[in-house]
Amino acid sequence: MNNIVEVNNLTVSFVVRAGNLLLFERGSGMMNVVNDVSFAVREGETFGLAGETGSGKSIIAWVLVGLFTPRSGSVKLLGREINFRKKADITYLRRNVGIVFQDPVGSLNPRLRVKEVIKEALVASKTFDRRDHDIRIEETVDLVGLRRSSLDAYPRELSGGEKQRVSLARALVVPKKLLVLDEPTSSLDVSVQAQVLNTLKELKSKLHLSYFFITHDINVMKYMSDSLAILYYGKLLEVGRTYDVVTTPKHPFTARLMSNVPGLKRAERQQEDRLGEQGSSATGCVYSKVCPHVFERCVNSPPMFDSGSGQFVACFLHDKRS
Amino acid sequence: MISNRIPMGLTHSGATVERDLLDVDGLTLDYASVDGRVRVLENVSLRMKKGEILGVVGESGSGKTTLGLAIIGLLDSPPAEIINGSITFEEKNLLKLSAAELSQFRGPGIGMVFQEALAALNPVYRTDVQIRESIKVLERASSMNLSAESENKMMIDTLKDLRLDKPEWVVKKYPHELSGGMRQRVSIAMAIVEKPKLLILDEVTTGLDVYVQNRILSILKDLNRRTGTAMMFITHDLMVASQICDRLYVMYAGRVMEEGNTELILSAPLHPYTQKLFAAIPQGFVDSPPLPAPIGEAPDLKKLPTGCKFHPRCPFVMQKCKETEPPVLETDDERHVLCWLLEKR
Numbered sequence: 332m333n334n335i336v337e338v339n340n341l342t343v344s345f346v347v348r349a350g351n352l353l354l355f356e357r358g359s360g361m362m363n364v365v366n367d368v369s370f371a372v373r374e375g376e377t378f379g380l381a382g383e384t385g386s387g388k389s390i391i392a393w394v395l396v397g398l399f400t401p402r403s404g405s406v407k408l409l410g411r412e413i414n415f416r417k418k419a420d421i422t423y424l425r426r427n428v429g430i431v432f433q434d435p436v437g438s439l440n441p442r443l444r445v446k447e448v449i450k451e452a453l454v455a456s457k458t459f460d461r462r463d464h465d466i467r468i469e470e471t472v473d474l475v476g477l478r479r480s481s482l483d484a485y486p487r488e489l490s491g492g493e494k495q496r497v498s499l500a501r502a503l504v505v506p507k508k509l510l511v512l513d514e515p516t517s518s519l520d521v522s523v524q525a526q527v528l529n530t531l532k533e534l535k536s537k538l539h540l541s542y543f544f545i546t547h548d549i550n551v552m553k554y555m556s557d558s559l560a561i562l563y564y565g566k567l568l569e570v571g572r573t574y575d576v577v578t579t580p581k582h583p584f585t586a587r588l589m590s591n592v593p594g595l596k597r598a599e600r601q602q603e604d605r606l607g608e609q610g611s612s613a614t615g616c617v618y619s620k621v622c623p624h625v626f627e628r629c630v631n632s633p634p635m636f637d638s639g640s641g642q643f644v645a646c647f648l649h650d651k652r653s
Numbered sequence: 654m655i656s657n658r659i660p661m662g663l664t665h666s667g668a669t670v671e672r673d674l675l676d677v678d679g680l681t682l683d684y685a686s687v688d689g690r691v692r693v694l695e696n697v698s699l700r701m702k703k704g705e706i707l708g709v710v711g712e713s714g715s716g717k718t719t720l721g722l723a724i725i726g727l728l729d730s731p732p733a734e735i736i737n738g739s740i741t742f743e744e745k746n747l748l749k750l751s752a753a754e755l756s757q758f759r760g761p762g763i764g765m766v767f768q769e770a771l772a773a774l775n776p777v778y779r780t781d782v783q784i785r786e787s788i789k790v791l792e793r794a795s796s797m798n799l800s801a802e803s804e805n806k807m808m809i810d811t812l813k814d815l816r817l818d819k820p821e822w823v824v825k826k827y828p829h830e831l832s833g834g835m836r837q838r839v840s841i842a843m844a845i846v847e848k849p850k851l852l853i854l855d856e857v858t859t860g861l862d863v864y865v866q867n868r869i870l871s872i873l874k875d876l877n878r879r880t881g882t883a884m885m886f887i888t889h890d891l892m893v894a895s896q897i898c899d900r901l902y903v904m905y906a907g908r909v910m911e912e913g914n915t916e917l918i919l920s921a922p923l924h925p926y927t928q929k930l931f932a933a934i935p936q937g938f939v940d941s942p943p944l945p946a947p948i949g950e951a952p953d954l955k956k957l958p959t960g961c962k963f964h965p966r967c968p969f970v971m972q973k974c975k976e977t978e979p980p981v982l983e984t985d986d987e988r989h990v991l992c993w994l995l996e997k998r
Binding site for chain 1: 712719832862866867890896934935937941943944947950
C-alpha cells in the first residue's frame with residue numbers, strides 16, 4: 332500500500348509571552364505544541380489520532396491542510412514534499428486534502444446559504460467549469476445524504492447533523508484523496524453520530540478516500556480507524572494497528588487511557604479513582620512527570636521502539652536492547 | 654385505566670419508607686413562541702429519594718434541560734407556562750410558592766450546575782468572588798456569619814475536594830484563564846459549597862475528554878457517598894449516565910419513554926427508542942457492521958406525530974401506535990414504559 336501522507340519529525344511552535352499560559356515555563360519564548368511527530372497515512376485506511384484536550388491533535392490537522400506552517404520537519408503528500416512557504420504547494424495540498432472542523436456552527440458562514448457555502452470551495456479550487464457548478468453541488472449533496480431542499484437554507488436552520496453534512500459536502504465537492512476529520516461527531520447526539528459515522532464509512536469505500544480521524548472518544552476511534560496514534564502534550568507515544576493499541580497497549584499512558592474508556596457498565600462504581608495526575612515534563616520523556624513506571628533512563632526523551640507487528644512505542648520500558 | 658404511578662412511600666418490599674425528596678407529578682409545560690405554543694414537557698413524573706443518583710437521558714430537544722430548570726424554578730414565564738402537574742420538594746409544592754419563597758429553596762435546597770461553565774461563570778469577576786457569593790447565600794440561609802478567613806478556607810477546601818491541583822492559584826484567575834475541566838470544577842464548587850440536598854447537573858461532563866470526565870464523575874460519586882447529596886444527572890451521554898446513576902429516565906419529545914433501575918435498562922431496554930439509543934453507541938472495531946441508528950430525524954416539537962411520538966422511527970410500529978399515545982405501563986420489575994408493546998393482552 333502506498334502512503335497518502337508521510338509526516339516526518341513535524342514540530343510546530345507557538346510564541347508564548349512570558350507567563351501568559353499556565354502550562355509553560357515563565358519567560359520561555361517558544362512552545363512546541365507538536366514535537367517531533369512522525370507518522371504515515373496509508374492509502375485507503377483511516378488513521379486515527381487520539382489524545383486529551385490540548386495535546387495538539389487539531390494543530391496536526393491544521394498543518395495537513397496548510398493552515399499552520401511547521402517550524403521543522405517534512406510533510407509529503409503523494410510523494411511530493413510540501414514547502415509551506417510556496418503558494419503552489421499549499422494549493423496542491425488543499426486540492427487533495429479536505430477538512431471537516433469540530434464546531435459545525437463556527438465553521439459555516441452564517442450569512443451564506445448552504446449552496447453558497449459549498450460553492451465557495453468549488454470557486455476557490457478552480458477545478459470545475461463554472462457551468463458545471465450546480466450539477467456538481469447537487470451530486471455532492473446527494474452523496475453526503477443532505478436533502479436538496481436544504482441548499483437554500485441558512486446554516487442556522489439546520490440541525491447539528493445536517494450542519495456536519497454541509498461541512499462534509501464542502502470538503503468533498505472538489506474530489507479529494509484525504510479527508511481530515513477533526514472531531515466530526517463530538518457535538519452530535521448518539522443517534523445522529525451513528526448516522527454520520529455510517530455515512531463516513533460508506534463514502535470512504537465509495538470514493539476511495541483515506542481519512543485522518545481525530546477524536547478523544549475511544550469507542551468512536553475503535554469503530555472508525557485502522558491505525559491509531561496516541562498524542563500526549565505534542566508527543567506521539569504510541570502508533571500501531573487500532574486493534575493492537577486498544578487491546579494490548581504498550582505505553583503506560585495508553586494503558587491508562589484504555590482502562591478509562593467508558594462502557595455501558597457500572598463495574599467501576601466502587602473502584603478507586605484510577606486516574607493519576609496530569610502534566611508534562613519539560614525535559615526527557617514527556618510523560619515521566621506522572622508515569623508510575625518512571626526510572627533513570629526517562630530523563631532522556633525516548634525514541635520510538637518497535638515492539639513487533641507494526642506497533643511502535645516511545646517508552647524505554649520497551650527498548651529490547653536493554 | 655392503568656395507574657401511572659406507584660403509590661407514594663411504597664417500595665417493592667411493601668414497607669413504608671421515608672418520603673421522597675423530590676416528586677414531580679404529571680408536569681406538562683408549554684413554551685409560547687412567535688408561531689404558536691410548543692409543548693415541551695408532557696405528563697412528566699419523576700421521583701427522587703434522598704441521596705439517590707438519578708439520570709435523565711435523552712437527545713437534544715427531548716426536554717431534559719427544561720425539566721431541570723423547571724425543578725429549580727429558573728424558567729421565565731412567559732415564555733414558559735406550566736399547564737399541569739406539581740413539583741414537590743420536601744413536601745412543599747414549589748409551583749405554589751412566590752418568587753421570594755422559592756429563592757429560599759435554591760442553593761442550600763436545590764443547586765444546579767449548568768452545561769457551559771464558561772457561560773455560567775461571570776467573565777468579569779475572578780473565581781474567588783463568585784464562589785464567595787455562593788458561600789454568602791449559605792450564610793444567609795443558615796444565619797451563619799463566617800469570617801473572611803473561614804470563608805476562604807471553605808472555598809479552598811471545596812476546591813481541594815474536587816481535586817484541583819492548585820486551588821489558591823485557581824481562585825485568583827478569571828474564568829477564561831482556566832481550562833475546561835478547571836472551570837467545570839469551579840462551577841461545581843459554587844453549587845456544592847451551599848450544601849444542597851439536591852444537585853441538578855446539566856451536561857457537566859460534555860465536551861471534556863475521558864480523563865477529566867471520569868475524574869469529575871468519581872468526584873461527584875464520592876461527594877454523594879460522603880454527604881448524601883441527591884443528584885440528578887441530565888446528559889445525552891448514556892455511558893456517563895450508566896456509570897453513575899441508580900435509576901434512569903429516558904426522554905424523547907418531552908415524554909419519559911422509559912424509567913427504571915439502570916442495570917435493568919442496560920441489560921434489557923424495553924422501549925424501542927431506548928434499544929435504538931444503546932445500539933447507536935459504537936462498541937466494536939473497524940470491521941463491525943454499520944451502526945443500527947434510528948432512522949429519520951429528531952422530532953420537531955411543533956409538528957409532533959399523532960399517537961406515540963416515536964412511531965415514525967419505530968421498527969415495531971403497529972396501527973394502534975399511530976392512533977393513540979400509549980399510557981405509562983408498569984412492568985413486573987418496576988419499570989415504567991410508554992409503549993404499546995408492553996400492554997398485557
